[in-house]
Amino acid sequence: MVSFRLSNKTASPSIKLLVDDPIVVNPGEAITLVCVTTGGEPTPSLTWVRSFGTLPEKTVLKGGTLTIPAITSDDAGTYSCIANNNVGNPAKKSTNIIVRALKKGRFWITPDPYHKDDNIQIGREVKISCQVEAVPSEELTFSWFKNGRPLRSSERMVITQTDPDISPGTTNLDIIDLKFTDFGTYTCVASLKGGGISDISIDVNISSSTVPPNLTVPQEKSPLVTREGDTIELQCQVTGKPKPIILWSRADKEVAMPDGSMQMESYDGTLRIVNVSREMSGMYRCQTSQYNGFNVKPREALVQIIVCYPPAVEPAFLEIRQGQDRSVTMSCRVLRAYPIRVLTYEWRLGNKLLRTGQFDSQEYTEYPVKSLSNENYGVYNCSIINEAGAGRCSFLVTGKAYAPEFYYDTYNPVWQNRHRVYSYSLQWTQMNPDAVDRIVAYRLGIRQAGQQRWWEQEIKINGNIQKGELITYNLTELIKPEAYEVRLTPLTKFGEGDSTIRVIKYSAPVNPHLREFHCGFEDGNICLFTQDDTDNFDWTKQSTATRNTKYTPNTGPNADPSGSKEGFYMYIETSRPRLEGEKARLLSPIFSIAPKNPYGPTNTAYCFSFFYHMYGQHIGVLNVYLRLKGQTTIENPLWSSSGNKGQRWNEAHVNIYPITSFQLIFEGIRGPGIEGDIAIDDVSIAEGECAKQDLTTKNSVDGAVGILVHIWLFPVIVLLSILSPRR
Structure with a gap:
């Protein structure tokens, strides 16, 4: 402020x-x-x-x-x-x-440009160029010396301070009609006006021994064979006087050099590469540059690198489930390797060597097991080996049954006329029941949520389970309103299979007549809530523990309303590709109530409540609508809130007075940016009006269309909707 x-x-x-x-x-x-x-x-x-x-x-x-x-x-x-x-x-x-600065002084010698000969010859022209980087460039001055004595421009010694055909900071000395007496050491000195910066001095020798470069590669230096991770040196030998800077580049592909540039400089003709990888295999070009040498057509040579690397194989890991007395064949395939001409393989079960051999023309090796038993279940490893190392395929061969899959499409609790107890109809299907031996039983474990001890029993299975077959088992004597963890483990003659765990949570049934309802979105069927097919995107179920680590910060809950990071809730994800104004609509199951007189008042009231979380600078709008049976195109506004409410859960309570079966609709509207996630949890409907303190002392519900919705005015609403139809 x-x-x-x-x-x-x-x-x-x-x-x-x-x-x-x-x-x-x-x-x-x-x-x-x-x-x-x-x-x-x-x-x-x-x-x-x-x-x-x-x-x-x-x-x-x-x-x-x-x-x-x-x-x-x-x-x-x-x-x-x-x-x-x-x-x-x-x-x-x-x-x-x-x-102010002077740096990077270089020179080059240009033989007579009017003759194709690259050599310096008596009676012809020769040019010496000198280049320096200067800051500021306009303060740069050059002086020329021969054998330590100052040189001035003349008819045969022509000095130019700048060359329009060359980059800035260049001076040239043209020697016209070279004579024997012109041999010697020429020096160009770069200075900045005003002093204070050390001069750069560059010496160039012109004599009968000044000859253009020649480039060769030692025979034993190409090709170079190395292993991944090693350090190697590529060499190009350069002769001539003076010896120029050597430029290195890739010759067989347009890719960068190991340092990330397209060209690397070398003053001695050697290119050193650390930690060689297989991508560095190929041809490398070395060539003479004009710098510190002759400005003539570059001399070039090629050096090849061959990088040896261990075989790449597939599959890296494969689980194979198969019943006893059946056969199985494992196959390990070579994708690439160098060298590939000498490849051997070995198969092991644990530490036991099973088979070794050498590849001929095939690209894979197989190991069959004709009849599985307890002795040959386990982890099989196939190592494919060359001189650079080994690649490994691993196979887990097991007779474990796959996990059962819980069936969520039926409503959770079984209603009982006992005040403190409820039952649960547990239903599941078996994943790939024919993959292994016949399932003879299931081990059922159940414990109250938050407790350590499991109570276990076996459920016997007679005959074979068919794929997709729905298996039912009733859990009884469950205490209201406690939640329970249920663990189901299939058993075969091999032993235990994979287990599946789910949480069941008490909530009163919605049929045949509504008494009470509670949904914390803990189960996979999310209490029979469904997504609206006409909206732009869907509500998503998640908990803080399962939230993506790359989620948008500064928005969304950091726990469920109870403070648990494992508890689930429903939310709208407003990150891209979502756009401002797009809607996600979540439909409740249809709640049945006893028929009432549609034209008269009713005394049957229900308290509808839920928790909502609206944290983020881009929060849009959360609306709740009421839809009556037979009126699918009419949605009565029930509650609304918009904008940032802070990092907390708020609770809303609304009295409703329905005269027929009804449905609730949660509508989340995306705000102007990605920090706009909206969440809901713990949706409840209980017979009777909300307590007055619930309507007045809970966190405020701003923007509410109306706390009390008297559906006994239903005929008026219908008449208005006919006169002014809505989409």
């Missing part, structure tokens, strides 16, 4: 820099930038920023004064002073700091 007194003197800021632009300094010097305010009410605050990157760590700031001690080339750039007093736009003034 920013506060200040508004008066007739209030004004936006203005500033002035007490420095030149640009500022040119030598490295090592200290520089001070001064910024002062020339106007603004309230008094503006002053800050300094750098156009690219942060201010140097050694920077000293004091109000509007910035000091950089012992400046370096890395400190160069544009620095800006910004004044702000929260009135109008901030004021900004900038200056550019240039740190």
